[in-house]
Amino acid sequence: MTFDEVDEMISSHKEEFLEQLFTFIRQKSISTENEGMTECADLLKAYMEESGIETKIMQTEGHPIVYGEMVRDKHSFTLLIYGHYDVQPADPLDQWVSPPFDPTIRDGRVYGRGTGDNKGQLMAQLLGIKIYKEVFGDLPINLKFVFEGEEEKGSVNLPRFVSDNQELLKADLVYTADGSSHYSGSPLILLGARGMLSIEITVKGAEWDNHSGNTGNIVPNPAWKLIDLLHSMKDENGDVLIEGFYDYIRSPSEKEMELLRQLPFDQKKIGSKIGYSGLTMDGESYYRKLTMEPTFNISGMESGYTGGGVKTIIPATASAKMDIRLVADQDPSYVYDRISDYIKEYDPDMEVEFLGSMKPSRTSADMKIVDVVTNVVHQAYNTKPLIQPSLSGSLPDYVWTSILQTPSIIMPYANFDQRNHSPNENIKLDSFFGGIKCTCTLIERLGEYDKSFEK
Ligand SMILES: [Zn+2]
Known part of the structure; x- marks a missing residue:
């Protein structure tokens, strides 16, 4: 088996993969306005089933969760992939260069609502799995999928869903491709949130x-x-x-402090980004205080x-x-x-x-699985990723680490300037195809990973 085949496979299927993403984006799914939600859940279910994922739509008190499984046997590593199929409202419409629900390619990017947040990243994961199956055959691990329809309105029913379905969702790792990579262009791995x-x-x-x-x-x-x-x-x-x-x-931990010290820090640049020129601290203190x-x-x-x-x-x-x-x-x-x-x-x-x-969340940077994912990202993007032990903002990542008691790694596939929530939201073509490759590589490496290492 070779990863050149994966690259070839991606480049020979580019049109088809983009068309699938385009159809997904054309289907509106604005959770706060309750527009197109069930239609989008059905469409997602159809894509998943096409890739051989056993899928069901699970009702919540709000918009449904699309749940999927590909289980080979109980003893293999189980990866749970989380994402969301809802998007933000598109207004102000007059600021879009091309219509938000009519995806358009310009200058190496796909423009449209949900391209970055989160449909493009979600689709990259599904396509990564599809390619793996076509190149290598059966998956070496178990996969579970939780795609919710309420992330853009605060994931209000997600904690309840996770708490009610702990047995169903049991996994060794939760993996989320949402958010943006680092402003320097480097891939960014996040291990938690405040x-x-x-x-x-x-x-x-x-x-x-x-x-x-x-x-x-x-x-x-x-x-x-x-x-x-x-x-x-x-x-x-x-x-x-x-x-x-x-x-x-x-x-x-020592390792977490080491990771903080490796994050790029330019006092002047940051000062001008936040509108405060009085910043006087070193990078380590800056990131320690933030995370x-x-x-x-x-x-x-x-x-x-x-x-x-x-x-x-x-x-x-x-x-x-x-x-x-x-x-x-x-x-x-x-x-x-x-x-x-x-x-x-x-x-x-x-x-x-x-x-x-x-609640806050943090997956220990000292876990072996963090090294595995880091190496996967390094290989897929040919760039050493930055690892931030926690996001400074807040995300409902605790549903995995605290309710499900499972480590969770966030690996954004979208570019830093994806303009999510704003007019002209986009994902770079390289980021989209890179995400496909990253997912495919992750499955391969997790198949070789012995989960008893963590014990
Ligand atoms: Zn969002």
Whole structure:
């Protein structure tokens, strides 16, 4: 068996593969507007069945999940592939150079809604499997597929689905091709995501806004009270002073720190990208703070009068919204309880409200399977991938690592400038065909991998 055959196979089938992607993109599937969802799920099911994948459409309380299996035997390695067939709405339509649901090739890219996020990447995986079968014959591993239709509306029913179907979904590794490769053009492997906790703190004073002269020094000012509270929660170094806030945080391993040090860092470039020229830290601190440490962020505050001119009042209320990014293995409800306890003890009249949360995830960079995937990507793209132990933002990756208790690796196939969620979304032809090759190589290598290595 040879990988030249894979390359040949891809180049001789380019037209056919693109046509399949085009048909998939032409089928609208806008989850937030409930447009074309069942039609798209049916189309996806048909593609999967064509590749010999046993497929069923599984209902949720929202849009259905397309589930597929290709099982050879219980003892072989099982790879679970996750992706989503829903897309973002296409507006503003007048900013598209070509119509969003009529895929068009320009300058080495396919333009259309969903090309990058996520239909192009999803299709590359299905085609990678198809090619493997045609070049090498039977698959050396078991495959399972979870393609959801609600990623663009927050994956609201995915945690429940995974939790209800743990036996069905049992796997050795979850593999996701979503997101973008690194801005330098290098492939990027992600081993987790930060979690999130959103809260609102409300402080009340008098029953209504009062005249600041007639009641000044008499009625307490909730804005000052809120500021005093917030000030007491953090010291001048930025460390959170709430007892238990840092409990259960997993320290980065030697290897994870080594990976952080290898990530490209250009202080000036990053500064201009984020509109902040005051950045003064080294790359290691930058990535450690972004991936291995929680945040304690005030995202908005509201109190009193902020319009033009002057209004002399003592406000009746003051409130602050906070979003707190969490890292492995912090638990949002535990952290919420610690904050709530702190505030109750500080002043029992202050209120705190839970607004939402997502658990963090992290797959250990020390696992052998991470090396296997890294080598696959290196070989498929002829470029050494960058490995980031965690995404700085949040993704529902915890459904795999925490609910299913399975390692999870995210390997984006789309180019950095895919413009997902924006007009003129695209995927480079090289990225699409590269994804096909990467999937095919992954299956081959996982077939040789002995999963008892991890034990
Ligand atoms: Zn998206």
